[in-house]
Amino acid sequence: GCPAAPSGGTFGEREMITESKQVSLAVDGLQQRLADKVAEVARQPEHSWADGFCSFMAEPDGRHVLRVGATHCPPDMDIWQGLRSPAQVGMYPIGLEDIWMHYAAANVRSTRADGSPNPLAMPEPFADAMERFKRAVIISGMLAMNPTVYETYAGKIERGDADPPDDYCRARGEVSKLINKAVGRLALSLMAPNRAVVPMTGDNAGKVIDGTRSAYTKGKYHGPCNNAYPQNSIAVMTGLLRFGVSRLPFRDELGPDGQVRRLMGQYASVVIFDDHSPAGDNGDGVTLLEPDRLGRMRRVNDYADAAEDVVADRYCTYNLRGADGDGACRKCIKVCPSGALAHSSPDVDGAYSQKQLSQKHRFSGGTLDFDAGNCGRERGQKAQLYAEYVCARCEAICAARGIRKSPEEIARINAPA
Numbered sequence: 001g002c003p004a005a006p007s008g009g010t011f012g013e014r015e016m017i018t019e020s021k022q023v024s025l026a027v028d029g030l031q032q033r034l035a036d037k038v039a040e041v042a043r044q045p046e047h048s049w050a051d052g053f054c055s056f057m058a059e060p061d062g063r064h065v066l067r068v069g070a071t072h073c074p075p076d077m078d079i080w081q082g083l084r085s086p087a088q089v090g091m092y093p094i095g096l097e098d099i100w101m102h103y104a105a106a107n108v109r110s111t112r113a114d115g116s117p118n119p120l121a122m123p124e125p126f127a128d129a130m131e132r133f134k135r136a137v138i139i140s141g142m143l144a145m146n147p148t149v150y151e152t153y154a155g156k157i158e159r160g161d162a163d164p165p166d167d168y169c170r171a172r173g174e175v176s177k178l179i180n181k182a183v184g185r186l187a188l189s190l191m192a193p194n195r196a197v198v199p200m201t202g203d204n205a206g207k208v209i210d211g212t213r214s215a216y217t218k219g220k221y222h223g224p225c226n227n228a229y230p231q232n233s234i235a236v237m238t239g240l241l242r243f244g245v246s247r248l249p250f251r252d253e254l255g256p257d258g259q260v261r262r263l264m265g266q267y268a269s270v271v272i273f274d275d276h277s278p279a280g281d282n283g284d285g286v287t288l289l290e291p292d293r294l295g296r297m298r299r300v301n302d303y304a305d306a307a308e309d310v311v312a313d314r315y316c317t318y319n320l321r322g323a324d325g326d327g328a329c330r331k332c333i334k335v336c337p338s339g340a341l342a343h344s345s346p347d348v349d350g351a352y353s354q355k356q357l358s359q360k361h362r363f364s365g366g367t368l369d370f371d372a373g374n375c376g377r378e379r380g381q382k383a384q385l386y387a388e389y390v391c392a393r394c395e396a397i398c399a400a401r402g403i404r405k406s407p408e409e410i411a412r413i414n415a416p417a
């Protein structure tokens, strides 16, 4: 069961928003605020399991283990620079202008100040709005899954247990609902007169995609792996998570016992336009997203790059060698039943095999695609028969058994830049 969560964040404590008082976007405060929102949502009856099931990771005192990352940039920055390819985030990912368009469409003032109708009112164009708004802040929040759920599933995988991973499905669905609702509430609490706050929860991101993408720029015309608003890549962009060779993002950090713990979970985001200048890292944990930083992130998340300094910045230990000279981990690859991960990963030194290199159709801009065909085919077929079927063996084994770096190495990776 879940430990009792501390109370707080009740309705009555919500602050009034005035011109002079707005909630700071410093990461520590956002994390506390999001924790309050998650606790608030989790207290609702639909999230209280009669059997005491606990979907999320909790600290010994009952606090939810959740993390927030935030980054800021000028609103006209191309946040997907170098990643638009079917082998990466897809061809038409949602950018800041698309997010603005959704916000503006939901903020058409069709009544004039004197109360008369204004039938020609239109959404405010991006270019006009950006004369007021000097920066975009991208905030990503992740709620970590209960490690016991992963542990149980990993045990089943190792034993060859044919029982479906029911607890995993239940936990993932529950954690996803909690973080999406809580991030929606977080966004609401950040509203202020000189901010445009757009909650990019799963539902809202879907609305942005529907509103801004034609049939020929989404779905299979966008790319095989991601929808047009990849929350995982957004979470990585904020510095919150890093991709493993499995192409799943996670965060390693030091737990209360000083040991490394792995946080894998579900995430949602908020995009805020405001009139501050994205001048640099302001000491509030909001990092500056600029082309060099994006370029570095691309390298850290590209396992074909095995330069020593790049490998040192990864949580995933795929590129390291064990005492026997073999790859130190590779656990996700070994348990992948469809072979998708083996087909999609370079060797521990970052080199693609001759077989992979001969599959020229799978490369785009020098990047090998993820074998979504095999991974999806297997899962899709079973889901036709069994509504709750998921595979996620790569995720469970990485969370429960993946080899971690030392506490010192993780502390160095997580130290503020």
Ligand code: SF4
Pocket: 335, 336, 337, 338, 339, 340, 341, 374, 375, 376, 378, 391, 392, 393, 394, 395
């Ligand atoms: S979900 Fe299953 S089939 Fe797909 S990559 Fe992970 S382990 Fe392989």
Ligand code: SF4
Pocket: 244, 245, 246, 247, 315, 316, 317, 318, 329, 330, 331, 332, 333, 397, 398, 399, 401, 402, 403
């Ligand atoms: S299981 Fe190991 S090799 Fe696979 S992503 Fe996790 S840490 Fe990396």
